[in-house]
Amino acid sequence: MRQLILSLGLLVSTMWIYAGITVVEQNANEITLDFVLDDYEIIDNQGYSSIRFVSGVYPEVKGTPSLPSLEFKVGVPADGFAEAEIVSSVKEQIRLNKRVLPVPTPISKEGMSEYLYEIDENLYSDASESVLRSLGLHSFRNHPYVAYLINPFIYDGDLGLEVIKSARIKVSIGGDIAKKNNAPPDYLSSIFLDQLVNGHDAKHWVRSRNTAVNYADxxxxxxxxxxxxxxxxxxxxxxxxxxxxxxxxxxxxxxxxxxxxxxxxxxxxxxxxxxxxxxxxxxxxxxxxxxxxxxxxxxxxxxxxxxxxxxxxxxxxxxxxxxxxxxxxxxxxxFAGSFSGTPLRMQLREYENTSESTNHHITTVHVEDEIHRPDITGFTWYMSRMTGNT
Structure with a gap:
């Protein structure tokens, strides 16, 4: 019974689950992930088809299709990299009644904010994304990582929508995985490491901080x-x-x-x-x-x-x-020494002499006493309508 409990505990500790992404196999060089699409719904909104997906993040470019996506992060060694590919997937083809809702443009109307929904045809014609896309190498608190975007909704810009119901993803990690540094305890770093699919390994992969310092030689x-x-x-x-x-x-x-x-x-x-x-x-x-x-x-x-x-x-x-x-x-x-280059000297310029001199000038001065504003210094006035009649 004790052996069974230990085995179950080990299994739970190696499972990383976040927004439908699960780690099924893992070692320092390779990670296998399973992605399963969470519940979503397609509704009519502003005369468009709107995809509601609680776990997703949406684009911010105005006029582009508002298609949700998911992000996951993979920690890599200080000099390392990561490569990911989809091994298999389950897809579903859907025919929409209306085109996908565009990202709105905020506008001001009669002093109040409103959203204007306008399609940018150039962005819609190029709306098709790959299911898996690398966002490149980044670093947080000297912990290097590669971010990936999963696009479960592949849109043709018109009425065609391909939904990725599930996918198996293989991630390969390169670099000197044996080189480990113990970073000092840091609350924000621990929160960040919990977001990585391989946070347990990545906590030891720390870039050394080589800060250039200007000094007097x-x-x-x-x-x-x-x-x-x-x-x-x-x-x-x-x-x-x-x-x-x-x-x-x-x-x-x-x-x-x-x-x-x-x-x-x-x-x-x-x-x-x-x-x-x-x-x-x-x-x-x-x-x-x-x-x-x-x-x-x-x-x-x-x-x-x-x-x-x-x-x-x-x-x-x-x-x-x-x-x-x-x-x-x-x-x-x-003086002397082993400096490089020629010593710097002031540049001399010749000016013509003049017998004319000026002993006065005209200037405009604005003087006022502030009797309503309590602050002695600084500007805390508001010049535009915030809401209603304010």
Whole structure:
């Protein structure tokens, strides 16, 4: 009796049933599925034949035949793939009284929403789908999978309808099935794995996350000077301010300046961060190849203030101008080293002198006091009718 109970328990544990799809045989490389069409009905609706199928999902393209379908997902190894085919099927031919109901187009009429049912003949003429269609390779929480669509209703665009009553489907899985990774426990991942026909195997097939991270490669030179600026504007660096540099040995033509954007980074997601990039400078007196006492470096520096730089913190009710963590912009000056390319320099342009100057201009300013709206900042007005007389 105990052996019988264990056998029944094993049988139940290997059966995966979802919306008429049942796993009948399974190993890491191959899965056999049985599809049996659930109850459905064809009714008259808006002058068309409407197929009601509770378990199905319907298309969203306006004007296309509203034909329900089913989806199932197969987990695959990190470098793997899946191929599926129908081995056998039972079909039924039906002659409709009217054409299949099209996906409606929402319209507004006298301030209220209505549905307009119009057939797109181009979509109807190309309505015939294969019974089984791959939706391609996808990934959820680093679990790769292939999604498939079962189309139990094959329509000819007019009055002919072929109904797939049942089908046996064979799924082959390729890739390194022996390579397994233990992903950290995750509630959403467990829900997703329950939707796979092979969730027990797929839970070990996890893609490694190789997130590219932008960083400052200080190994490119042994010499670096950190420069902080407290406001946005043009800055000058004199030789006397570079005490740690071997000024006698420096070729000023090799000076380079680097910085990131200074934008506040998003804390809620993983990201590469802003790139550590070279910015153009001007080195006055670099032509002779020596950094003399009268020579200097000019660059344009920015602090970390500004609505754009702190846009991540902006909400409808608050505007953040000042970075809450650091105000000063940071720049890194270097020379020589093993950098690639020519050091960036500011582009000089010549302008014609003019004796004319402007000391005034005309502008339009709108000033008002808000006395009815309670919010200090942000816009919460509604400009169109929502329902009825609202």
């Amino acid at each position: 200080f190994s490119l030179s042994p010499w670096w000077a950190k420069i902080e600026v407290s406001r946005t504007g043009m800055y000058r660096v004199n030789p006397s301010q570079l005490d740690g540099f071997p000024l006698e040995d420096i070729d000023p033509r090799s000076f380079r300046l680097f910085a990131s954007s200074g934008n506040l980074q998003n804390q809620s997601i993983l990201g590469a961060g802003d790139s550590f990039s070279e910015i153009p400078i001007q080195v006055i007196g670099e032509e002779d190849g020596s950094f003399d006492g009268s020579d200097y470096i000019v660059f344009y520096g920015e602090d970390r203030s500004g609505y754009h730089k702190n846009s991540i913190l902006q909400t409808i009710n608050q505007s953040i101008y000042h970075n809450p963590y650091s105000h000063n912009g940071v720049y890194w000056l270097s």
